[in-house]
Amino acid sequence: MSVDKDTVQRIAKLARIALDETQAAAMEQELNALLAWVEQLQEVDVSGVAPMASVVNQRLPMRNDVVTDGGYADNLLKNAPQCEGHFFVVPKVVE
């Protein structure tokens, strides 16, 4: 499989990364080289093989559904590019 220019821009949109024309052209080439290289996985017989999502052979630990942490609004906002009071500020989203 390979990608064309439109697909590259569609993926860039999904990934929320702006690409100009030059970057998109370079990216198209790079992605196609990588996709051609990973194509060899198609020759592996994976019938009846379960996909591995985790190497840790254990159940996720459970705990009571209660608040155990929090109350750090100031800390959470400390690295915000822009904030007002205890709010993050973004460009207007509702007209």
Add this chain to the structure above:
Amino acid sequence: MSAFSDITSLTLAKARQSLRAKKISARELASAHIDAIAAARSLNAFITETPEHALSAANASDDRIAKGEARPLEGIPLAIKDLFCTEGVRTSAASRTLANFVPTYESTVTRNLWDAGALLLGKTNLDEFAMGSSNETSHFGPVINPWRARGSNDDLVPGGSSGGSAVAVAARLALGATGTDTGGSIRQPASMTGTVGLKPTYGRCSRWGIVAFASSLDQAGPMTRTVEDAAILLKAMAGYDPKDSTSVDAPVPDYEAGLEAGVKGLRVGIPKEYRIDGAPPEIEALWTRGANWLKAQGAEIVEVSLPHTKYALPAYYIVAPAEASSNLARYDGVRYGHRAAKTGNLIDLYEQSRAEGFGREVRRRIMIGTYVLSAGYYDAYYLRAQKVRSLIARDFADAFQRCDVLLTPASPCSAFAIGAKTSDPVSMYLIDVFTITVNLAGLPGISVPAGVCAGGLPLGLQVIGKAFDEATVLRTGRALERAADFSATPQTWWKL
């Protein structure tokens, strides 16, 4: 040529002994390393130096030692990969995105180290978000290997992504360092800098507070100058952490205790698929020598097969970017991290901030990851790669029916020139051919310096163990270290 000062050349174990015997003070030890770091800025190993931090912690350590209250790593100065969040100390992940990010919390691994009495010298350089094999993708510029080929003044890469940590240890700028390893990022730079690098079993060290790259593969581990030092540091780093749901609640053994027990009767597997076409003959020769060293110490050498080895790299380059694209979705320019100056609507803000904040390799991996997870391609790429991953893990399980550890080269090449591989991503990815399988299977692996190439540059051998059997990995690594007696050091050409 004058080499290193006596005090910075101590091993971590020796320094610990000298501190406890009050032959040196923690302050003296910290100062010597602070001076060494200042004189080695041309290597670009550190993104942030924290000398005041180190000195005030050293004073506190000296007080504790005087009172007889020394903890396991009391007064030991360490370098920390700039991927571990450190409270009040900038943590950049070598990305423009996080160039001004100052965490308000401490990662569990570094918390464990400070609780054990260690002190922070500074945060080391790395590939951006740990994505790279040569430490050339850092927003803060490449790290320079202290090693140079015989008769050459060319700058070489230290390997990556934990290149700054490897260089800090190799150039005697720290007694030890932390690294993280997603596809070889501890073991491969260790091999290229003549140092010891250990990737523990997935789940052995908490990932909490480490900037995430590929969550099912990332694992923190120690980088040191000796196997004994790696054992000491791992003990302090490891342990169950309820804040990381994949951290494993298993006792952490005393890794130092069995270190000298030797390899008599140990079955060492040699995976035949690791003989790869085009690898330099000296790599194969070193590997054979390593097997002979272990055999001479009483180990039994058995040939084993890991038939799906050749599919590990392509499977990794689907799984890791897929996880990365998901993990890095959090960098939106809103809550923290870089925000573009000129933006229109909210979508523009995301797209421009991310375009400016991420470097080329990171953008490429996010794009690949987004593509393989997108509708219509998920089964063909991601699901298939995860099935191949199961087969790779099964290969190891089968091999471990016949042996206790595996011996392989750590890297298919020694350190190479800056820029030599940056134009071809796949050739760069191939550097991790011997290490990447271990991450996919979640196993522990160590790289131990075992010899030098024709140009005089270090080469490592890798020992791979069963899950949670770091003790045997370390013991085998120690046996290799004893036989290799690797004593070469880089010339101190960088010193001011």
